[in-house]
Amino acid sequence: MAKKLTTKQKKMVSEILACGNIAEGCRKAKSTRQYFYKLLRSNDLFKKTYEDSLAGIENIYKKHLRLLAEKSISTLEDALDDEKERVKVALAIITNNLRLDELDILKRLETLEAEYEN
Numbered sequence: 001m002a003k004k005l006t007t008k009q010k011k012m013v014s015e016i017l018a019c020g021n022i023a024e025g026c027r028k029a030k031s032t033r034q035y036f037y038k039l040l041r042s043n044d045l046f047k048k049t050y051e052d053s054l055a056g057i058e059n060i061y062k063k064h065l066r067l068l069a070e071k072s073i074s075t076l077e078d079a080l081d082d083e084k085e086r087v088k089v090a091l092a093i094i095t096n097n098l099r100l101d102e103l104d105i106l107k108r109l110e111t112l113e114a115e116y117e118n
Contacts, residue, residue: 003045004045005045005046005049008029008030008031009039009043009046009049010049011029012025012026012029012031012035012036012039013046013049013050013053014029015028015029016029016036016050017053017054017057022036022110034117037113037114037117040114041114041118054107058103061100061103062100062103065093065096065097065100066097068093068096068097069093069094069097071093072089072090072091072093072094072097073090073094075087075089075090076090076091
């Protein structure tokens with residue numbers, strides 16, 4: 001196992017997480033998707049760094065959405081007098097909170113893509 005990541009590897013992780021897209025992040029880091037997936041398969045430190053960083057971002061996102069969902073529920077309770085705009089916003093936040101499952105699906109897709117490229 002590598003003792004530390006190279007500057008190129010750190011930049012790749014950073015760019016991918018910043019833009020939320022592996023192909024685009026690799027391009028910004030002047031690398032390729034194939035190299036990214038090769039690193040995920042062959043470099044335990046890279047894989048751990050990427051997965052830990054991604055999990056951290058996902059946790060922050062989930063916590064924030066859950067807080068917003070709680071506020072949205074309160075807004076809905078307060079909006080029983082047909083305050084349409086407030087209700088629309090509250091429902092949009094709740095809908096987005098339900099989409100958290102999409103993050104898990106994306107993770108599974110990335111895993112399948114990595115396996116496919118083997």
